[in-house]
Amino acid sequence: MHGCGFRCAGIILIAATLFGCDKPSPPDSKEAVRPVKSFIVEQADASAIRSFPARIDAGRKADLAFRVAGKVEQLSVKEGDHVEKGQLIATLDITDYKIAYNNRKANFDKTKKDYARAQELVKKGHISKMDYDRLEAEFKGARSALESAQQELNYTKLTAPFKGVIAKRHIENFEEVQAKQVILDLQDITTLEVKFDVPESQLRELQPDRESPESRRRQIPVKVRFSDLPGKSYPLTFREVSTKADAKTQTFQVTYTMQQVDDVTILPGMTATAVVDLSGFLNNGQRHLVPATAVVGDSNLESRAWVIDEQSMTVKSRKVKIGRLLGSRVEILEGLDPGERIVTAGTPFLLEDMQVRLLPDREQAEPRTQELNNQ
Known part of the structure; x- marks a missing residue:
């Protein structure tokens, strides 16, 4: 001031x-x-009244990728499909991973038996403590290798981490993919984010009242409007505000949320106008x-x-x-x-x-x- x-x-x-x-x-x-x-x-x-150009984003989103490399054997979803949490959406050819698993399983079975015999022999004094420790280490190493092989085999299946919609598919069936290569974009659009940039001068008007348990920003009425929906507006709920200005525009990004509506389709990537009503908070x-x-x-x-x-x-x-x-x-x-x-x-x-x-x-x-x- x-x-x-x-x-x-x-x-x-x-x-x-x-x-x-x-x-x-x-x-x-x-x-x-x-x-x-x-x-x-x-x-x-x-x-x-303040108006800001806004953009719509998904309330939750994830880039899905396999954690191991391989050839895609089945890709069972397409763009726009709704998926449930835990639903299988893609698999890799497991041939090489199955062979590696079987090899490590055989080695594990052998070292397990050797370790079991060593436990009896060391009690009777027929083998040294050094030989017993070596067999025990070999057994534990084989067990870890088998668990790793089992994990890699599990990674050949890709499941949805949450309920949502397939926003984009980056590959087709039978393509070779690398580990951590993004193959699908998953979005949860039951809740949407409305993001807009606020200049420094107006951000001060939205500063929280630090003496109040509830942020002042949460009390300011904010709505979103769409140019192709005249006469309609939808209420927003404050989520967060960045504390670092954009290097080029020197503005701060503010994020509000809204629930998906039934009367119109609102999707991530759409543009809108955020309308902020400060009439009740500026000098009464x-x-x-x-x-x-x-x-x-x-x-x-x-x-x-x-x-x-x-x-x-x-x-x-x-x-x-x-x-x-x-x-x-x-x-x-x-x-x-x-x-x-x-x-x-x-x-x-x-x-x-x-x-x-x-x-x-x-x-x-x-x-x-x-x-x-x-x-």
């Missing part, structure tokens, strides 16, 4: 400097009309966000905004109380009402009761939603 205060103070100081510098005197003609860019102050709840919803260029400083370094009287098309300056600087916008805590039109460009050249005209819409600032997304 202190950092934002410094930045807001910087805006006021710059504006005050502009007031104090020499500038062209206004025209002598009382009929002179100054063209200005303007902005209509929105309702507090509307100004606290009583603040407004306006372009930072609308706030100027007077000779006493007090923050002021120029309000347009749309009946007479004249302007008057009004004292306002500012809060934090959020991207290209600043919080107005007091001094402005919803629906009022304020000047956003040309403020250093305005005088009290000066007549103005509004620039056409195409020359105004970019739409609010796009600006908020770029904060």
Whole structure:
């Protein structure tokens, strides 16, 4: 909050400097009309709505691979198939692994018998303790080798670790595969993840209340919308937020979850829009966000905004109380009402009761939603 205060103070100081510098005197003609860019102050709840491009991901996913190499003998699933936990989905040719198992089994049987005889002979003193230890070690080594062979034989079968859907199949039957080569992508889409990137300035608004047992983020209403489903939105539940910014975009990834819905198919990889409603958490919803260029400083370094009287098309300056600087916008805590039109460009050249005209819409600032997304 202190950092934002410094930045807001910087805006006021710059504006005050502009007031104090020499500038062209206004025209002598009382009929002179100054063209200005303007902005209509929105309702507090509307100004606290954030929209972010989002992407859908599976709630749980796994890349399936064999732990041993071999030729695929059977691949019993295709893309889009639903599988149950523990279901057999692929097998390798077991010929080589069976031969290795039988060889180690024969060696195990031999060393087991030798070790059993040695136990009797060492008791009677017919063999030395050294020979007994050697036979015992050979037996234990053969047992471990047999267990390893059995494990490799088991690894020739691939089963589903959880209930889900086969998202992608990377191989076909009878292909040779290497150990740990991904052959199938499995996804659980009963729960979906909605991920979106949040700029640093807006991440602060989502910071948890560390004095409360429950994170503040969990209380903020967040919904997801899809462009091809007008009028529909689905509630989300907070899961996690990254604590390291992306090196390229300097944004933080936020993850929410949603349950799969019955009325429409939502799949991983789809795009959506996450809508965050901060109206109930920012100064009790009583603040407004306006372009930072609308706030100027007077000779006493007090923050002021120029309000347009749309009946007479004249302007008057009004004292306002500012809060934090959020991207290209600043919080107005007091001094402005919803629906009022304020000047956003040309403020250093305005005088009290000066007549103005509004620039056409195409020359105004970019739409609010796009600006908020770029904060």
